[in-house]
């Protein structure tokens with residue numbers, strides 16, 4: 001297992017979107033990538049040559065850990081020339097990219113619990129870098145109408161005694177906002193007054209437009225310089241992102257601390273890149289100004305195009321190569337009835353519909369916006385903006401706002417629990433006494449259900465279980481002195497007891513301890529009812545999925561892995577087919593006929609059934625649900641996670657597919673209306689399922705052969721991956737009593753049943769639902785049957 005840190009940290013969303021765009025391009029999809037975080041120009045020629053020279057001169061060994069002295073001198077000279085800043089070599093460190101300088105700085109500066117103020121929108125890395133140092137990021141929202149600049153008041157009100165530093169990114173990724181000198185000075189006053197450090201990320205210092213003049217925070221005065229650590233590098237200014245050189249300038253003790261940490265993480269940055277960076281900083285600066293004027297032209301173009309979207313506002317950036325338009329006015333709109341809910345939803349829509357990759361603003365702490373990068377060709381910008389404008393104009397205002405308030409309960413226990421069905425009378429009495437003791441009168445629910453004519457009383461302290469119980473079953477008659485056939489205690493919160501079930505057949509008492517999940521309760525109730533109805537009514541349970549086809553009943557029986565659900569939902573597509581039961585049938589023989597009843601008022605259905613029948617989703621929306629996933633972290637659908645196409649990311653509040661353990665209690669009459677469901681079938685066919693690729697599609701079976709398979713509870717040839725393999729006589733997990741006597745009763749019953757029905761062994765590994773349809777019409781190809 002990876003550490004908590006690794007588990008909770010999100011991958012850089014910018015890198016993720018860019019990777020996605022690249023993958024789509026590789027598939028031949030014409031994607032325009034406006035998510036890029038690096039200039040699209042080659043590194044300057046003199047820089048490349050310097051790199052080659054370094055290799056030729058064998059400058060390919062470890063260098064000084066904190067950077068070669070020449071490069072430090074070049075950095076010092078540039079800071080002096082550009083900003084009038086004076087630094088010594090021991091106040092400079094060169095790192096593997098500005099990101100690495102920033103990381104080592106935060107590690108060197110921040111103690112556990114120190115607060116670091118991060119104005120939002122922020123560069124995605126800041127909060128993570130702070131929390132990886134066990135610091136606490138304090139996010140301060142800046143306002144679009146203030147040009148995304150933090151005001152002194154906003155800074156002041158975020159400062160507490162625990163505040164150690166402020167991270168100020170100027171010009172900003174993602175907004176492009178640049179701080180004019182007076183705005184910096186106003187912040188510097190607060191910084192001095194409150195005595196905090198400033199981490200001045202000035203990586204975009206050279207990429208500024210119009211008449212904006214960039215000032216380094218450290219340049220505001222000698223005192224403020226002592227509290228400032230400047231972070232910069234060659235990545236953006238010289239189009240050298242891949243060379244990985246950044247640097248920091250600040251007080252010698254802090255730089256020394258960073259150097260110690262760096263010596264144990266990356267050591268020196270790449271020797272060749274250091275030589276290339278030396279050339280970048282010392283050589284002619286002509287390429288920088290060429291790039292700046294091209295970026296400025298593109299920025300103006302993008303702003304001009306965005307103006308054609310009246311409901312979208314966009315701050316005019318002073319620097320960097322991003323615009324950060326506010327699209328929140330389209331969030332209420334929808335495309336093909338799919339509402340855009342937030343910046344992730346919009347980014348997803350633009351990627352899928354318009355084939356344009358952008359970064360959702362939420363990644364930068366500003367959900368109203370999206371980030372577009374203009375570090376791409378004018379041709380791409382034209383195409384990309386054409387597409388965005390077209391896609392946004394296709395969004396329609398939703399006619400009525402559909403509000404889905406999912407009725408969902410998350411339970412502590414997610415699965416079935418073991419049941420001991422052989423407890424003695426004295427143990428039963430002791431357990432009942434313990435349960436009664438634990439049920440307090442102010443948190444006690446009791447309800448009699450009529451399950452196939454058997455009256456089962458639930459006594460519980462879990463309101464959710466009571467809720468599902470009442471929803472699932474028909475009520476027993478409302479007579480005060482009614483005597484239930486059996487009682488189930490479902491008591492949660494008993495200290496020191498594991499989650500498990502008990503059953504005593506003599507007294508028809510079920511006991512469920514420390515379980516808040518409904519499935520084990522339903523299963524125990526069915527087991528109790530099977531026990532009673534076998535003896536009292538000569539009615540037996542058959543585990544399967546059943547339908548009615550023009551008045552004749554068909555049941556699919558088989559363990560997991562035999563595609564039972566696939567076949568069931570495929571059969572239901574047919575207009576002649578009606579739904580009977582999705583899990584359990586109570587069967588009796590009457591006048592030479594086999595009658596099977598579906599005895600549940602509502603069917604407990606795994607919500608991932610939407611994969612077979614997407615229209616069920618809107619029915620689940622209106623049904624009681626349990627354990628439907630609402631957070632991506634809880635998703636168990638590995639295939640879906642791999643596709644990186646998560647509906648929760650796109651703003652959906654929940655996902656029906658994400659867990660095998662999420663269920664809904666669905667009214668069967670809602671599935672295509674009352675005519676599609678029947679409570680009773682006259683059984684004609686039993687299909688016992690197997691799944692392999694070599695056996696024949698189907699074979700009609702003699703009663704004794706079928707009985708053997710049913711009783712074994714094992715599908716022939718099925719290599720089950722379930723561990724440990726569970727032997728379930730008659731494939732029925734709800735059977736509580738598998739004593740020789742009970743099995744003999746069941747055997748006798750099924751022997752008669754199989755004489756009155758036609759039974760096939762059906763291989764869903766090679767045959768489809770059409771084969772079933774041909775078999776029941778009596779026109780299956782003869783070679784397929786015996």
Ligand code: PMP
Pocket residue numbers: 037096097098099100123169172173201203233234235241244245246
């Ligand atoms: N700071 C900011 C604000 C950035 O946008 C980036 C790059 N996206 C960096 C630092 C990191 O730069 P480098 O590639 O030199 O690590």
